[in-house]
Amino acid sequence: MADAKNMGASEPMGGGDDMVQTQAYGSWPSPLDAALAAAHDGQPEYVGFVGDEAWWTEPRPAEGGRRALVRRRPDGTEESVLPAPWNVRSRVIEYGGRPWAGAERPEGPLLVFVNFADQRLYAYEPAVPERAPRPLTPVSAVGGGLRWVDPQLHLGRGEVWCVLEEFTGEGPSDVRRVIAAVPLDGSAAEDRGAVRELGDDAHRFVTGARLSPDGRRAAWLAWDHPRMPWDGTDLLLAEVTDDGTFGPARTVAGGTEESVCQVEWAPDGALLFSSDRGGWWNLYRLEIAAGPAPGAAPGRPALLSTTHGLCPREEEFGGPLWKIGLSWFKPLAAGLIAVVHGVGATALGILDPATGEVVDVAGPWTAWASSLAVHGTRVIGVAASPRTGTEVVELDTSTGRTRVIGSAHTDPVDPAYYPEPQIRTFEGPDGRDIHAHIYPPHSPTHAAPDDELPPYVVWAHGGPTGHAPLVLDLEIAYFTSRGIGVAEVNYGGSTGYGREYRNRLREQWGVVDVEDCAAVALALADEGTADRGRLAIRGGSAGGWTSAASLTSTDVYACGTISYPILDLTGWAEGETHDFESRYLETLIGPLADVPARYAERSPAEHADRLTAPFLLLQGLDDVICPPVQCERFLARMEGEGRRVPHAYLTFEGEGHGFRRADTMVRALEAELSLYAQVFGLHPTGVPALELTK
Numbered sequence: 001m002a003d004a005k006n007m008g009a010s011e012p013m014g015g016g017d018d019m020v021q022t023q024a025y026g027s028w029p030s031p032l033d034a035a036l037a038a039a040h041d042g043q044p045e046y047v048g049f050v051g052d053e054a055w056w057t058e059p060r061p062a063e064g065g066r067r068a069l070v071r072r073r074p075d076g077t078e079e080s081v082l083p084a085p086w087n088v089r090s091r092v093i094e095y096g097g098r099p100w101a102g103a104e105r106p107e108g109p110l111l112v113f114v115n116f117a118d119q120r121l122y123a124y125e126p127a128v129p130e131r132a133p134r135p136l137t138p139v140s141a142v143g144g145g146l147r148w149v150d151p152q153l154h155l156g157r158g159e160v161w162c163v164l165e166e167f168t169g170e171g172p173s174d175v176r177r178v179i180a181a182v183p184l185d186g187s188a189a190e191d192r193g194a195v196r197e198l199g200d201d202a203h204r205f206v207t208g209a210r211l212s213p214d215g216r217r218a219a220w221l222a223w224d225h226p227r228m229p230w231d232g233t234d235l236l237l238a239e240v241t242d243d244g245t246f247g248p249a250r251t252v253a254g255g256t257e258e259s260v261c262q263v264e265w266a267p268d269g270a271l272l273f274s275s276d277r278g279g280w281w282n283l284y285r286l287e288i289a290a291g292p293a294p295g296a297a298p299g300r301p302a303l304l305s306t307t308h309g310l311c312p313r314e315e316e317f318g319g320p321l322w323k324i325g326l327s328w329f330k331p332l333a334a335g336l337i338a339v340v341h342g343v344g345a346t347a348l349g350i351l352d353p354a355t356g357e358v359v360d361v362a363g364p365w366t367a368w369a370s371s372l373a374v375h376g377t378r379v380i381g382v383a384a385s386p387r388t389g390t391e392v393v394e395l396d397t398s399t400g401r402t403r404v405i406g407s408a409h410t411d412p413v414d415p416a417y418y419p420e421p422q423i424r425t426f427e428g429p430d431g432r433d434i435h436a437h438i439y440p441p442h443s444p445t446h447a448a449p450d451d452e453l454p455p456y457v458v459w460a461h462g463g464p465t466g467h468a469p470l471v472l473d474l475e476i477a478y479f480t481s482r483g484i485g486v487a488e489v490n491y492g493g494s495t496g497y498g499r500e501y502r503n504r505l506r507e508q509w510g511v512v513d514v515e516d517c518a519a520v521a522l523a524l525a526d527e528g529t530a531d532r533g534r535l536a537i538r539g540g541s542a543g544g545w546t547s548a549a550s551l552t553s554t555d556v557y558a559c560g561t562i563s564y565p566i567l568d569l570t571g572w573a574e575g576e577t578h579d580f581e582s583r584y585l586e587t588l589i590g591p592l593a594d595v596p597a598r599y600a601e602r603s604p605a606e607h608a609d610r611l612t613a614p615f616l617l618l619q620g621l622d623d624v625i626c627p628p629v630q631c632e633r634f635l636a637r638m639e640g641e642g643r644r645v646p647h648a649y650l651t652f653e654g655e656g657h658g659f660r661r662a663d664t665m666v667r668a669l670e671a672e673l674s675l676y677a678q679v680f681g682l683h684p685t686g687v688p689a690l691e692l693t694k
Contacts, residue, residue: 020447025454025483025531026682028446031413032481033686034673037474038665043390044070044382044407046325049375050111051104055081056371056382056392057088058407065660069100069113071126072392072406081126086133087116090324092149092165092177093205093580094625094657098325101151101160112136112151112160112184119147121162121182135189136160136182143167143174146192148182150208150325157244159183161198163208163324172624173579176201179209179220181244199238199246205229205580207324211240212265217288218246219263219271221254221321226583226591229321230465230495230502232256235263235273237288252286253277253307259499261318266331272310274318274328280498281318283310283329283339285353311356315343319370320465320495326370330379332397338379340368344423344435344496345470348372348381350397361395361402364388367469380405384471386421412474416444419480421470428492428519432504435497436520437468439476439486440529448483453531455680456485456524458517458557460539460546464505464588467496478669482684484676485530491516491546509588510553510602513546518556533558534680538672540564540618541626541657548604548634551613559679561672563618564626564657567634568605570596578625605630608638614646614692616675618668620655646692648675 042059045067049055054072059065066087068080082088090096100113108127115122115133122133140146147165154161164180181196188194198209203222210219218240223233235253238246253275254260261281263273271286286307311317317339318328329339329351337351339358346368349358365383369390372381377398384390392406419439426434441454448454457479461468468488476486490496492512493505504512517537525532537560539547544565551560566572573585573592589598600606619631628651635649650671652664659665674690676682 019445021445022449023446023483024683025441025448025452026677026680027684028441028443028481028483029685030417030443030478030481032417032474032477034478034666034669035662036412037478037669038662040389040412040474041665042660043369043384044392045369045371046098046100047371047380047382047392048100048102048373049378049380050102050109052375053109054373054380054392054394054405055100055102056406057099059660060084061660061662061665064654065662066116067099069111070406076405078406081111082113082124082133085117088113089116090114090147090149091116091119091144092147092163092324094578095323095580097149097163097323098151098208099149101153103153103155105155110153110155110184112153114148114151119145121148121151121160123184123186134186136184136186137188137195138190138192140167140192143170144172152208152211154211155184157181158185159196161209161211163206164195164197172575172577173582175579177204177206179206179218179246196244198244199249203234207321209246210263210265213267213269216240219265221260221263226586227256228465228581228584228587229261230259231587232258233260233321235260235271235275237271253284261321262326262328264327264329264331267333267335272329272331272337276318276499278309278312279500280314281316281328282312283317283337283351284308285310310337310353311351311358313341314498315341316346316496316498317341319467320463322463322466327372328370330372330374332374332379333376336397338372338374338381338395338397340370340372340381342496343498344490346496348379348383348393348395350379350395361400363393363402365393367471384469386470386472387415387418389472389474409472414444417481418442418472418477419486423470426520426523428516432492434492434516434519435490435494437470437488437490438524438529439480439488441483441485442480443483446483453528453534454483454485455534455536455676455682456487456521456530457536457538457676458521459486459488460491460513460517460537460543460550461488461494462539462541462543463495464491464493464509464513464542464546465495465502466542467494475669479673482673484682485524487520487524489517489520506587507590509585510545510549514550514553517546517550518554521556536560536676536679538563542566544626545604549602551615552604552607552610557613559614559675561616561618561675563659563668564620564623565617565630566626567603567630569599569603571605571630571633572626573599576627576629581625605634605637608634608641608643611638611643611645614675614679616671616690617647617649618659618671619649619651620657620659620664621651621653622656625657644694646678646694648690648692
């Protein structure tokens with residue numbers, strides 16, 4: 001059915017043929033167990049400089065999944081800035097965003113951060129550890145309370161600018177968001193009235209404001225339902241008035257079909273932003289003239305000159321704004337710009353805006369995260385490769401030297417057990433390209449009989465406006481080192497390949513994603529790479545939707561794993577989720593009022609009668625994005641149909657959307673392997689048997 005085009009593969013590693021034992025796929029012994037995979041889950045995020053020191057957040061699966069804030073001392077040692085149980089993580093739009101900011105002062109650094117448990121903003125002086133973090137913001141008992149994200153410290157003003165998310169009622173959509181200033185003296189800790197709102201709440205969603213070098217203007221992004229930020233955003237510009245609030249805002253870029261995903265100020269006072277107006281997120285520069293626009297009302301922004309592109313290319317210099325405060329570029333003091341860019345894979349480069357040239361840094365990294373910080377000639381980011389996990393990497397632009405400065409990768413097992421990925425492009429329905437990463441079974445000590453084909457699991461990423469990066473993932477290695485192949489599919493709708501590829505999923509969710517995953521799975525079987533009778537699919541969140549939709553609408557897969565999924569579109573659209581994604585389906589499916597039958601036809605919960613393949617359902621009980629009621633309704637309808645399909649439903653207290661605790665991840669991973677073992681007739685060692693209800 002599908003013609004696969006191999007775009008390159010790595011050479012195998014491991015012992016010689018005389019060391020290899022023959023054993024059936026899925027039964028190979030592996031030193032990489034579920035506990036090891038769980039211990040290395042997650043990645044550092046939100047890098048920044050405090051004085052000359054690099055700081056960042058990183059996961060602690062063994063500490064209940066908290067996010068620790070880490071600093072790198074001048075002698076190279078790393079230390080946690082705050083002890084447990086402090087958890088540096090925001091819940092704004094539920095996915096959160098940048099949760100901390102810091103500044104160096106003569107008396108030592110000042111840190112402001114969001115604590116996950118109560119969502120209050122705190123101030124802390126690490127040089128005086130006997131002083132506990134002190135709250136800067138109050139608590140509200142209304143709905144989800146008060147939440148903060150993307151803090152920007154302004155010491156001269158004695159305040160920190162943030163995005164404030166304020167619930168006004170008990171419903172998930174009873175909420176307003178506004179850019180606000182919180183005094184650093186603690187006067188707002190018990191007084192909501194002491195928080196200054198810098199602008200109005202004319203827009204449903206806003207990012208943090210960036211103050212111009214001269215302090216006269218502020219720029220930020222905004223958008224409204226039913227748009228998601230990758231559909232269209234407005235870049236707003238306003239004068240900062242004498243009382244420190246924003247004057248009337250003017251839209252200077254963006255729109256309903258133009259996504260601006262980041263804005264920053266250049267050192268010379270021009271605006272830099274990433275926009276997909278040309279079909280790809282590229283960088284643009286907007287000059288601001290000295291005089292006011294003719295006839296402009298008092299307080300209006302200055303006259304704007306023509307915007308021009310800095311490096312027009314058919315590749316991405318931006319990405320989807322799933323969290324507030326992500327950064328794909330940062331201007332350096334000398335006028336150069338550090339950029340994360342690429343098609344599919346990403347690199348860190350230095351852009352000269354005068355020539356449009358980009359010089360990429362040397363190194364093995366194939367995926368740079370949307371988190372950059374600069375200080376003088378130094379740039380820090382988060383990067384990974386197929387042979388290394390995510391690390392904090394520093395580039396010195398004066399020398400061109402790169403080095404790992406934090407969360408350094410260390411091999412928990414012999415790297416000969418790591419998978420050897422292939423970058424592939426497959427042909428799908430209507431001849432469209434489908435991008436995927438194929439991870440064949442791989443072991444330095446074991447091989448399967450020549451007449452056996454391996455089982456394969458298709459991994460559908462979340463989002464669905466997201467991307468599966470080409471990096472070392474020990475969860476993938478957990479399967480491949482035992483003789484189970486993995487195919488990560490960047491189906492139509494994925495980011496990293498331009499707006500046209502991303503827009504393939506408009507009103508086609510549950511169709512294009514399902515077709516693309518199936519096309520890859522069947523192509524692998526047709527070419528003799530995978531066993532047609534031993535194909536599975538797995539995914540979480542939107543990937544859980546794709547997995548469930550695939551099991552109820554195709555006969556491609558023998559089983560599947562569905563984690564914290566969307567299963568009932570109508571219920572989700574009518575209030576069973578949070579505000580940020582509450583209108584997302586209008587783009588992915590169509591407006592509910594216009595196409596109600598489409599919502600029913602696409603929902604796995606409506607098609608329990610079609611389900612025949614065994615499955616594993618995994619759900620966090622504290623999930624407000626894809627709540628447990630979706631799983632419960634799905635199972636009730638299946639049982640109401642009298643379906644006796646083997647399955648297991650595992651729930652986890654204290655887990656929300658996505659699993660963060662080590663014990664949860666171990667249980668989930670072992671249960672998944674046990675499902676495949678039972679369905680495919682595999683014999684892995686040391687894995688507890690999953691009890692399937694029949």
